[in-house]
Amino acid sequence: MQKLERGGQREMGIVSQEAITQLKALMDQVDEPLKATFQNIHQGYQTDTLVRFLKAREWNAAKAHKMLMECLQWRVQNEIDNILAKPIVPTDLYRGVRDSQLIGMSGYSREGLPVFGIGVGSSTFDKASVNYYVQSHIQINEYRDTVILPSASKKHGRPVTTCVKVLDMTGLKLSALSQIKLMTIISTIDDLNYPEKTDTYYIVNVPYIFSACWKVVKPLLQERTRKKVKVLSGCGRDELLKIMDIESLPHFCRQERSGSSHHSENYNCFSLDHPFHQQLYNYIKQKSASQEPVAPIKQGSFHVDLPEPAPQGTEIAKTIESEFHKFVNGNGLSKSLDDH
Template sequence: MGMVSQEAIKQLEVLMEEVEQPLKTTFQNVHNGYLAETLVRFLKAREWNVTKAHKMLVDCLNWRVQNEIDNILAKPILPTNFYRAVRDSQLLGVSGYSREGLPVFAIGAGLSTYDKASVHYYVQSHIQINEYRDRVLLPSASKKYGRPITTCVKVLDMTGLKLSALNQIKLLTLITTIDDLNYPEKTNTYYIVNVPYIFSACWKVVKPLLQERTRKKVQVLQGCGRDELLKIMDYASLPHFCKREGSGSSRNSESGSENCFSLDHPFHQQLYNYIKQQSLICEPVEPIKQGSFHVDVPEPPADRTELAKTIQSEFNKFGNANRLSDSLDGLRINGA
């Protein structure tokens, strides 16, 4: 890291020493003892501009305080059967760790429907997984490997991606906005697998619109990506949809203990039990309340809004082309 970078870190650290309570407390929950690494994340997100990184970080801390994010891991989604429905429609889990100790997050981007609960539950669930990653998984991995581990890798399965994904654009924009503004630079690499034509066509248009920093993180792999992923992780850590070429992703493709999306998978069992335990510690007298934990979502940045519009436009073009093709096929059949 160069002298300019070190100086930027020092400047931002001095600025952060001046924040008052309760921002100081929530900042401790954000950096978890890895102060320099956290400052670097926000500096990278703002192209090493100290003033902009400071504003971003303070805005993040204010968002955390205003929305009680420090307490979100004590707010279980109840009842369990309802949470299972959330998990079955928001396909996300941890399949293992890379050889460098980074958690491997598996995401069923193509088959997630987000249709079993309100937006608030999906946002709550997403933030809880973020917080569990940052407060439990990453500190544990850092201790195990004897060095700071502050990022993860993500494997996105595009199996089943359809035009109906347009219905999810608004929710996905909310979630990515939360991540961009409050959990920047937490993903080391995005691996995209089981890519259908609709994604390939859209990716050609979207890729140039991404920031160079983001583009470098994205790797679109052939097929299920197994061979490439085995270069960075053991077979046991592969998401279930990467273990067999052509197997694709399915909510029922493996048993609960193998399917990392399932509530029966060890990761989700540990996460859910942790949240229930935290709720008993924080609220030992009052009964646990049911209902979603509402979180204010900041307005998405202009580039994020434009990106969403571009994706929607490309999907619509693809749909119109398909409908035109179907109409022509119908004319040919009728005219035969």
């Protein structure tokens, strides 16, 4: 059996190398302005980028090429290369976005991967329009890909092209149903334009209602996504400390030790006052000032074409909705769900 597996891996190596060569040959033919935005995506690590798109299309070079070309066209049409020069102003509005779209970077894993905390359960998305939330999400992606990852790669002397995400389900309740559409839009943007950027998703502080949904959503996920998701018990502290130091642990994973609550306020990676968000916001303001030294920054969101959610994403959203309703009606749920 082992021999077969090793043979399979070897064969996969040949297949993947061929696919990389094919896709590279296709991408070498790309002209401006797509060429410039492609360089902005790969940041000098072209092969790693080709591999990400190939993985997302099961190593089919033609499909990966189509996906990558559509991504480049989306970037050019929506001026994504310039989005880090478009601050969300005034600051109070941006603070509102940060207080209701809970995401932040808490540090790095021991392997050098950036660690992002996401407050799935407590994000309300009710302080701004959809466009601001999409703009903010893409800006964090672009800052990660053009500033944080290249800097980590330089520090470690090897390509660091992915991150770790820790999803906090604290506060997850029925009102989350109203946010499913926006969250599906954001995840579709990621799937189509930032594929395979997350190494592992750790899910923590899981309430009963999530356990119920997870059991039915899990089979709908693609196998490569399913393999990346790890549901941890409690706040996940002990498991996460195996791959990162305590300084990099998101604040919502620190709650199991007494005396850590006052610590949490200082290290709340969602807050606009956290060093990550301060650096990001200052970076965006500086980029904006260098581009338009005379004209004042205008208030208004940066409109990005919103994608049609993929059929799979729509199916998952519908399944979650139906499970939430079942949960409320109290039918069809067994106590054993808590164990999953």
